[in-house]
Amino acid sequence: MSKARLLRDRIAGRGLAHVMAAHSPLSAILAEEAGFDGLWASGFELSALYGLPDVSLISMSQHLDMVRAMAEQSSLPIIADIDTGFGNAINVIHAIREYERAGVAAVVIEDKTFPKVTSLVADGRQDLLRIEEFQGKIRAAVATRSDPDFLVIARTEALIARLGEAEALKRAAAYEAAGADMILIHSKQKTPDEVESFVRAWSGKIPVVIVPTAYPEMNEARIRALGKIAIVIYGNHAIRASVTAMQDVFARIIADRGIHNIDKDIVSVEEIFRLQKMAQVKADEKAFLA
Numbered sequence: 244m245s246k247a248r249l250l251r252d253r254i255a256g257r258g259l260a261h262v263m264a265a266h267s268p269l270s271a272i273l274a275e276e277a278g279f280d281g282l283w284a285s286g287f288e289l290s291a292l293y294g295l296p297d298v299s300l301i302s303m304s305q306h307l308d309m310v311r312a313m314a315e316q317s318s319l320p321i322i323a324d325i326d327t328g329f330g331n332a333i334n335v336i337h338a339i340r341e342y343e344r345a346g347v348a349a350v351v352i353e354d355k356t357f358p359k360v361t362s363l364v365a366d367g368r369q370d371l372l373r374i375e376e377f378q379g380k381i382r383a384a385v386a387t388r389s390d391p392d393f394l395v396i397a398r399t400e401a402l403i404a405r406l407g408e409a410e411a412l413k414r415a416a417a418y419e420a421a422g423a424d425m426i427l428i429h430s431k432q433k434t435p436d437e438v439e440s441f442v443r444a445w446s447g448k449i450p451v452v453i454v455p456t457a458y459p460e461m462n463e464a465r466i467r468a469l470g471k472i473a474i475v476i477y478g479n480h481a482i483r484a485s486v487t488a489m490q491d492v493f494a495r496i497i498a499d500r501g502i503h504n505i506d507k508d509i510v511s512v513e514e515i516f517r518l519q520k521m522a523q524v525k526a527d528e529k530a531f532l533a
């Protein structure tokens with residue numbers, strides 16, 4: 244069964260898929276062990292991993308390399324964040340071929356101009372593509388996929404660009420008409436109101452995807468009460484959790500002038516061996532080293 248079919252089945256079976264951001268094979272392994280339904284190959288997280296802002300600096304091949312490495316270590320379906328699709332509809336055609344070959348279940352393409360500016364930054368420059376041009380990108384993606392289950396998710400940044408709900412609804416409807424399988428509506432309002440209002444007003448047939456980073460009180464109960472939402476993406480909590488942990492431990496080692504206090508508060512080396520599947524190496528040594 245393809246990963247795309249798996250993701251569709253999970254959504255159908257559970258009503259809502261919980262998808263965790265990942266920026267490395269290790270974070271993908273941890274997300275799967277924790278029990279998430281899928282992985283979000285986040286452009287923001289990968290940019291941050293390289294110490295770079297999320298403004299179209301990471302190349303498609305850098306992102307693809309990481310997606311492939313994550314896919315090798317996790318059986319979860321991956322939703323690839325392909326930003327603006329790396330250019331126009333021609334670039335989208337190439338990207339869909341590559342990402343489908345890499346084994347991802349879905350892509351999210353956003354209606355900003357290239358190069359994009361990260362969505363959650365205060366007063367970010369947020370320029371949107373003409374609707375017709377973005378429809379062309381969605382049509383190109385849908386026409387290019389070889390697995391009909393492969394999900395093409397159209398993301399509108401109309402609320403992020405402060406163009407209002409009417410523009411967001413108009414764009415979402417246009418993207419559905421172009422063949423999108425789902426609409427990702429993004430918002431950086433501190434409360435769920437803006438997204439809740441959009442979802443209530445949404446009269447399309449395709450479901451909605453949300454990324455409630457800015458409005459964290461939007462929990463599962465509130466999402467299910469709204470209906471229409473198929474996927475919730477926890478957009479940057481893997482990289483933020485890593486930063487929290489490293490800042491804390493690094494500061495304590497400096498303050499303590501040694502590792503004597505923190506040792507009991509972090510995972511053991513054996514736990515890293517487990518995640519690396521070191522036991523298998525030992526078994527292989529027994530079996531094959533003569």
Ligand code: SPV
Pocket residue numbers: 264285286287288297324361362363454456478479
């Ligand atoms: C990402 O995680 O790369 C996203 C979500 O696109 S956000 O950073 O909130 O735009």
Ligand code: MG
Pocket residue numbers: 285286287324326
């Ligand atoms: Mg992104």
